[in-house]
Amino acid sequence: MAGEKWGMVIDVDKCIGCQACVVACQAENNIPINTEDLYNQRRAVQWIRIERYWEGEFPDVKARFIPVLCQHCSDAPCEPVCPVFATYHNPEGLNVQVYNRCIGTRFCANNCPYHVRFFNFWEPSWPESLKNQLNPDVTVRSRGIMEKCTFCIQRIRRSTRDAKAEGRGVEDGARELNPACVNACPTDTLFFGDLNDPDSKVARMSAEETGEHGRGYHMLEELGTEPNVLYLKKVDKNAKEASHA
Amino acid sequence: MDLTRRKFLTLLGGSTAGAVLFQACGVPEAELLVEAPLEMPEDMVTGLDTWYATLCSECGNPEGIVVRVMEGRAKKVEGNVDYPINQGKHSARCEAALQGLYHPDRISAPLLRVGARGEGRWEEISWTDAIARMAHQLGQVQDKSSIVLATNPVGGHLGKVVERFASRMGIAHMPYETLDETNLRLSMERTYGLKAMPDFDIGGASYLLSFGADFLSTWGSPVRYARAYGQFRQGDRERGTHVHVEPRLSTTAANADEWVFVNPGWEGHVALAIANVIVERGLGDSSAAAALTGNGAVDLGRYAPERVADRSGVSAERIRRIADEFAGHPPALAIGGGSAGAHSNGLANLNAIYALNHLVGSAGKPGGVIPNPGPPFSDVPEAPARTSYADWRGLTGRMSRGEVSALLVRGANPVYGMPKVTGFEDALLGGRFNVPLIVSFASFMDDTTALADLVLPENHGLEDWGSDVPDPGPGYQAVGIRQPVVRPFFEGRGVHLGARSFADALMGIAQTMEVDLGLEGESFEDVLQAGARELFETGRGSVRANDFRAFWNGALQRGGWWDTTAAYSGPSLSPRQIASAPGEPSLGSGAFALVPYPSIGITDGRGAHLPWLQATQDPITTASWQTWVEINAKRAEEMDVREGDVIRLTASNGRSIEALAYPHPGISPDVVAVPMGQGHTGGGQYDKDRGANVMSLLDSLEDSETGALAWAATRVNIAKTGGWMRVPRFENTAPDLATDEDQHIIKLTAEDS
Numbered sequence: 002m003a004g005e006k007w008g009m010v011i012d013v014d015k016c017i018g019c020q021a022c023v024v025a026c027q028a029e030n031n032i033p034i035n036t037e038d039l040y041n042q043r044r045a046v047q048w049i050r051i052e053r054y055w056e057g058e059f060p061d062v063k064a065r066f067i068p069v070l071c072q073h074c075s076d077a078p079c080e081p082v083c084p085v086f087a088t089y090h091n092p093e094g095l096n097v098q099v100y101n102r103c104i105g106t107r108f109c110a111n112n113c114p115y116h117v118r119f120f121n122f123w124e125p126s127w128p129e130s131l132k133n134q135l136n137p138d139v140t141v142r143s144r145g146i147m148e149k150c151t152f153c154i155q156r157i158r159r160s161t162r163d164a165k166a167e168g169r170g171v172e173d174g175a176r177e178l179n180p181a182c183v184n185a186c187p188t189d190t191l192f193f194g195d196l197n198d199p200d201s202k203v204a205r206m207s208a209e210e211t212g213e214h215g216r217g218y219h220m221l222e223e224l225g226t227e228p229n230v231l232y233l234k235k236v237d238k239n240a241k242e243a244s245h246a
Numbered sequence: 247m248d249l250t251r252r253k254f255l256t257l258l259g260g261s262t263a264g265a266v267l268f269q270a271c272g273v274p275e276a277e278l279l280v281e282a283p284l285e286m287p288e289d290m291v292t293g294l295d296t297w298y299a300t301l302c303s304e305c306g307n308p309e310g311i312v313v314r315v316m317e318g319r320a321k322k323v324e325g326n327v328d329y330p331i332n333q334g335k336h337s338a339r340c341e342a343a344l345q346g347l348y349h350p351d352r353i354s355a356p357l358l359r360v361g362a363r364g365e366g367r368w369e370e371i372s373w374t375d376a377i378a379r380m381a382h383q384l385g386q387v388q389d390k391s392s393i394v395l396a397t398n399p400v401g402g403h404l405g406k407v408v409e410r411f412a413s414r415m416g417i418a419h420m421p422y423e424t425l426d427e428t429n430l431r432l433s434m435e436r437t438y439g440l441k442a443m444p445d446f447d448i449g450g451a452s453y454l455l456s457f458g459a460d461f462l463s464t465w466g467s468p469v470r471y472a473r474a475y476g477q478f479r480q481g482d483r484e485r486g487t488h489v490h491v492e493p494r495l496s497t498t499a500a501n502a503d504e505w506v507f508v509n510p511g512w513e514g515h516v517a518l519a520i521a522n523v524i525v526e527r528g529l530g531d532s533s534a535a536a537a538l539t540g541n542g543a544v545d546l547g548r549y550a551p552e553r554v555a556d557r558s559g560v561s562a563e564r565i566r567r568i569a570d571e572f573a574g575h576p577p578a579l580a581i582g583g584g585s586a587g588a589h590s591n592g593l594a595n596l597n598a599i600y601a602l603n604h605l606v607g608s609a610g611k612p613g614g615v616i617p618n619p620g621p622p623f624s625d626v627p628e629a630p631a632r633t634s635y636a637d638w639r640g641l642t643g644r645m646s647r648g649e650v651s652a653l654l655v656r657g658a659n660p661v662y663g664m665p666k667v668t669g670f671e672d673a674l675l676g677g678r679f680n681v682p683l684i685v686s687f688a689s690f691m692d693d694t695t696a697l698a699d700l701v702l703p704e705n706h707g708l709e710d711w712g713s714d715v716p717d718p719g720p721g722y723q724a725v726g727i728r729q730p731v732v733r734p735f736f737e738g739r740g741v742h743l744g745a746r747s748f749a750d751a752l753m754g755i756a757q758t759m760e761v762d763l764g765l766e767g768e769s770f771e772d773v774l775q776a777g778a779r780e781l782f783e784t785g786r787g788s789v790r791a792n793d794f795r796a797f798w799n800g801a802l803q804r805g806g807w808w809d810t811t812a813a814y815s816g817p818s819l820s821p822r823q824i825a826s827a828p829g830e831p832s833l834g835s836g837a838f839a840l841v842p843y844p845s846i847g848i849t850d851g852r853g854a855h856l857p858w859l860q861a862t863q864d865p866i867t868t869a870s871w872q873t874w875v876e877i878n879a880k881r882a883e884e885m886d887v888r889e890g891d892v893i894r895l896t897a898s899n900g901r902s903i904e905a906l907a908y909p910h911p912g913i914s915p916d917v918v919a920v921p922m923g924q925g926h927t928g929g930g931q932y933d934k935d936r937g938a939n940v941m942s943l944l945d946s947l948e949d950s951e952t953g954a955l956a957w958a959a960t961r962v963n964i965a966k967t968g969g970w971m972r973v974p975r976f977e978n979t980a981p982d983l984a985t986d987e988d989q990h991i992i993k994l995t996a997e998d999s
Contacts (some may be wrong), residue, residue: 013992014485015476017462017501018865021847024338024858028322035861037871040974045861053868053994058911059878060507062868064500067992116418130735130817133319137293176327176334184324187335187469188476216991232993236485238503240994 006094007152008196008229009183010206011068014216014236015190016067022182022191029181031139031155033125041208046119046151048181064233068190070182071096071117071150072220072228073112079109079118087147091158093149094229105145114221118149151191153180173201196229207231291331293317299805300712300732302340303707304853306423307467308714309336310805311343313731320708321809325469326805328788332469335940338847340469346706347735351855351930353703354736361674363393364928365695372742373769376702377751381758383683387651390416394641394650397421399630402713402725403777406626407609407749408769410763411756416940417654420633420641424663424850425940427956428634429587431597438609438819442629442999444720445470446581449477449612449690453570453575456498456518457513457599457956458586463497464844465584468719474571475501487575489568491516491560493585493736493958494876495912496920497774505916506568508898510839510958511831512558513586514595516565518549518827519558521598521605521854530573530605531578538601540823548827557830577613578606584957585841586771590955592949594828606822618719622807622893623780623789629717636953639668639946646673648680656687661694662851662926665944665955666797667950669897677838687748696928703745708766709734711745711771715805724808725781727774742895749773823989834945835898836961840921842940848923849943854933864921868977869907873937874908875964876919882909885966892969895962896919899945904937906973918964957999 026032026049035045049070056063073096079088080096087102098118110118124144127135135141138155142148162168162175169179173194183191194201199208212218216234221226231238295316301308302323310329314322323341327334346632356376361367371379387393400408412419434440446461446469450456459465461473478486485914491513499505508516525528525539525546539546572578582599589595600615608614620628627867638660644650646669653674664670673680675697687696695701704710710730736744749770756763761990766776775798781787781795785807791797801807832840847853847862847870863870875893878970887893887907896902897917905920913919924937947956 012480015479017475018497019463019468019472019860020338020865021336021341024341024847024862025324025336027858027861028341028344034857035870036857037974039862040870040976041972045976051865052991053977055867055911058880059495059914062495062505062912064495064912064993065798066500066865080514129347130350131404132346132349134321134937135322135734137316177326181322181324184334185336185341187472188334188479189473205742206411211257214997216997219992222990223989234478234993234995236486236997237355237994238996240996 002090004197005195006206006229007073007157008094008203008231009152010192010203010210010231010233012190012233013067013190014233016066016068017188018108019187020048020051021185023047025052025181025185028152029136029139030135030151031135031141033180034127042122044122046047046148048117048148050121052213067232068113068182069117069129069220072115072161072230074228075151075227077100077226078112078114078224078226082108083109083145095152095154096149097151097154098147099150100142100146103146105147107147109147114224114226118147121146121148156180173198182234191230273816278828280923294983295321295718300708300731301726301804301805302336302343303728304339304346305337305849307331307716307718308726309340309469310726311336311340313419313708313774315731318732318872320347324838327805328725328807329726329806331467331716331723331726331927335469335473336661337469338862339849339853339859342858343708345576346689347708347732348434349690349855351691351928351932352706352735353691353701353883354739354745355387356703359699360371363699366696368999370703370743373746374702374742374848377754377758380685380700381755383661384406384755385759389440389551389651391418392651393654395419395654396653396656396660399632400422400657401630401715401717402626402655403770403774404712404731404749407752407763407765407773409627410765411752414761414763415756415759419631420637421631422633422658422660422663424586424659425844425957426634426954428632428952429592429949430583430594431632432593432952433587433600433631436593436597436822437600438615438617438618439777439817439822440622440819444618445721445941447474447613447616448579449481451472451478451579452484452486452613453572453578454478454486454639455491455512455578455580455602456488456502456593457491457574457580457582457894458841459581459583460496460498461581461583462501462847465844467716470720482654482942486918487571489571491586493914493917494843495840495866496843497846499868500866506560506564509557510585510841510917511589511595511833512554513582514598515549515826516558516560517553517580517582517595517598517602518546519551519554520569520572521563521602522546522549523551523566524605529570531607534604534821537821537826538824539603544824544827547967572602573606576606577608578609578610579614584734585843587954588625588858588958589956590832590947590950590959591828591829591830593952597824598828600820600822601824609819609821614684615737615819616721617816617819618721619717619723619812619814622723622784622809623715626715627775632801634953635948635955638664640672641888642668642670642673646676646678650681652683653681654687654692655698659692659694659851661697662692662939663941666942666983667944667946679821687751691928691930693928702751704751705734705745706746709745711774713774713777720808721813722808723787726806729802731986734738753963762938766818788810788853830961832947833959834947834961836896836963838918838962838964839916840895840897840940840960841917841958841961842922843919845921845923851923851926854923854926854936855930857932860932861974866912867975869908869938869973869975871974873903873905873921873924873940874973875905876913877907877909878913878915879909881912881915887966890970890973892967892971894967895943895966896965897943897945897960897962899943901943903940903943904967908973917961
């Protein structure tokens with residue numbers, strides 16, 4: 002089998018909407034503070050976000066949560082439209098954004114059906130003292146650059162390098178390998194690993210859950226983007242195999 | 247060899263020379279290969295990191311965390327996998343501790359007020375000067391009991407130091423919480439005979455019935471509960487069923503299989519109606535039923551579902567069905583708290599709810615209520631001391647009569663949390679300088695600190711020592727140890743300025759005043775080590791070593807000490823007669839019931855200075871940075887209220903606040919809900935004068951028995967002010983994607999695979 006293919010499994014039945022993944026991602030990836038102004042300009046950046054959907058009306062009402070992040074599509078609509086090859090598919094199955102190449106055409110964001118690509122409309126800024134917290138492994142993206150979820154590639158790189166130096170493989174589900182959101186999630190909604198390794202948790206879950214009685218589905222799968230993020234259906238005893246768009 | 251840059255590059259050019267040079271520097275050849283320029287920029291890995299275990303400092307019930315430190319700076323917080331409470335998980339609040347550490351508004355030296363109180367003019371003074379001034383002023387007070395030390399509820403060894411300081415100095419210690427837990431704590435004592443909070447085995451339960459407690463977002467030990475909830479949903483066992491009873495659709499209600507709307511204050515009646523059905527049909531433990539009712543002395547018939555249905559708003563049929571399910575799916579667990587206990591009948595409500603566990607045999611059993619053993623220390627209290635709202639109302643009276651000579655505050659913000667109608671702030675400031683001295687130990691300006699005469703800056707939790715006996719614990723003895731993971735950020739300001747540990751500051755004051763605290767050693771670290779020595783001498787638990795040094799290092803490395811075999815060994819949790827059946831709640835007057843709720847990020851306001859927490863979306867509304875009013879969408883339409891309309895909420899006591907309307911379909915037409923945490927009159931760039939403080943308009947209602955603040959009992963009238971402001975929210979920031987009718991973002995299944 003050729004190399005790794007990183008993927009994620011998200012069990013929607015466990016997601017409680019607590020936002021731990023969102024803030025973990027902000028901290029790990031040097032995402033600028035989403036100020037009130039940025040929210041109001043609709044320019045808040047959240048590489049992973051929790052969407053909330055209403056169903057019904059009081060008193061028969063449900064609010065349902067789902068984490069949405071870059072689906073790292075195998076057939077990614079964002080990739081072919083980049084005129085400068087800033088967004089490309091790397092050999093490990095990651096949809097990667099090369100900041101140094103990006104010229105900010107925003108074609109990719111326009112073409113992404115999941116709305117998980119974010120444009121830096123402003124130069125990111127932090128009060129001087131808060132810069133002490135910035136993660137040295139992650140570039141701060143400047144104005145005019147597109148950015149998105151990387152599956153915390155810096156963690157993948159660091160843990161693979163460390164494993165290599167110690168002459169071992171990277172352990173499936175290792176804390177140092179997992180993206181920040183996966184480690185944070187208090188309910189274990191998120192799983193990360195190598196889909197090419199048949200023994201990995203995500204590969205086993207994918208195999209089980211995409212079967213006839215499985216709960217697995219891909220978001221907007223009718224678009225044929227072949228995402229590497231597998232969602233597991235929410236269990237609702239009264240469900241009629243459907244919900245909201 | 248004189249190695250210039252040019253020479254270096256020349257040498258590097260020749261590959262053999264380069265290799266030799268690097269060999270000489272001790273860099274293995276493999277490193278050079280990894281850093282090859284052919285790799286993409288995202289492949290770069292720089293520097294070495296170290297992870298240190300410590301405790302989170304942002305919540306009331308600290309999680310064990312590990313902090314990534316690079317070149318002396320803290321970079322990232324993650325959960326400590328070993329720590330029994332959270333087992334590697336953490337919340338958004340833990341993460342934001344970093345922003346507290348490097349916050350631009352952190353106070354970096356003792357401040358002396360130079361203008362009028364609250365004017366905000368300060369002068370930096372040295373620690374020696376500050377402590378001398380304080381010691382002098384406190385020394386002059388004849389009746390030392392007129393000095394009040396108000397802290398957050400502090401446990402562990404800090405709790406010990408604070409208690410010792412208060413008792414040896416002869417001053418009054420009054421722990422303060424915005425949402426006081428008096429009722430919950432008393433309920434544990436009355437229902438189970440427990441002083442410390444028990445653990446709720448959510449992961450082991452099959453059926454979970456919760457009342458009011460938003461345990462998945464802010465109530466109790468949310469990370470622990472959320473972790474267990476994941477097990478409850480998709481663990482090794484069959485998927486559990488969760489029914490949540492609350493007047494508001496909270497995060498917990500949204501996650502439940504069934505949300506039951508209840509009129510505020512009637513939760514206890516619903517619980518007793520469920521008990522009534524269980525007893526009547528003989529579904530539960532009959533001996534427990536006899537004990538709970540005192541062999542029939544308490545007439546549960548008064549709480550027959552039909553009698554309760556109208557006023558509680560829960561139909562008799564529904565109550566019967568829930569009772570059937572609750573009794574029919576062992577192990578079943580009932581949890582109550584939050585708004586269910588924040589009424590004039592709050593304690594009785596909680597007692598009724600927790601009594602349900604006796605009826606279905608879940609008290610003291612797996613999948614139910616697991617009692618916690620006492621701490622493994624000889625002189626650390628089982629649970630931190632607490633006071634009720636009534637105590638604070640009493641203090642307000644004493645202050646206005648000039649009977650309080652000094653108020654020392656730490657980790658408490660009563661000026662913010664006390665309902666305005668109580669008159670706390672007026673009593674504190676008063677025309678006649680009622681309280682001659684106000685000292686605040688704080689890292690940041692807040693509403694109370696802004697009024698202080700002297701501010702003594704505290705070390706951040708990540709720069710400090712400490713310990714915590716988790717409360718609630720994990721069902722066995724556990725101790726968390728806090729260690730400094732970085733050197734103090736203000737170290738560069740010298741020994742006379744900068745921040746200090748609160749415990750060390752107290753010890754310094756006592757020393758200056760020549761009061762012997764009878765503590766082991768000179769510093770807080772010594773006190774902590776003496777405590778650790780006690781653990782070492784037990785010779786059991788997760789850390790064992792031949793000598794104390796090794797033990798201490800081991801405990802610091804793992805973030806604490808725990809002994810999974812040291813479970814509760816006290817008397818069994820036998821059912822007691824329900825002492826006081828819940829009477830009718832006394833509510834304020836107004837067209838809408840007001841449900842204030844702690845925000846998921848900034849909670850009761852303690853995290854409002856941290857931008858990450860301010861920016862954290864509320865799960866239900868997706869709003870942030872502001873104060874909004876959740877109002878039923880249809881009702882809003884009738885009232886011609888649109889999202890962003892500025893609404894004035896007025897309580898019957900005359901106080902009002904203004905907040906932005908957020909209509910949604912998930913709230914009762916008779917209820918409005920407002921998040922807590924904004925509207926600070928003192929603070930910094932991220933929290934001051936932002937939004938409105940919902941606590942300020944509350945009626946001065948309290949539990950008739952315990953004096954706890956009935957913060958969910960106020961009713962309000964609402965009116966449009968004519969103003970409009972955009973609600974900063976994430977919802978609909980991206981346009982909807984046109985998809986096929988039958989394609990859904992969240993797919994559902996009735997099957998549990």
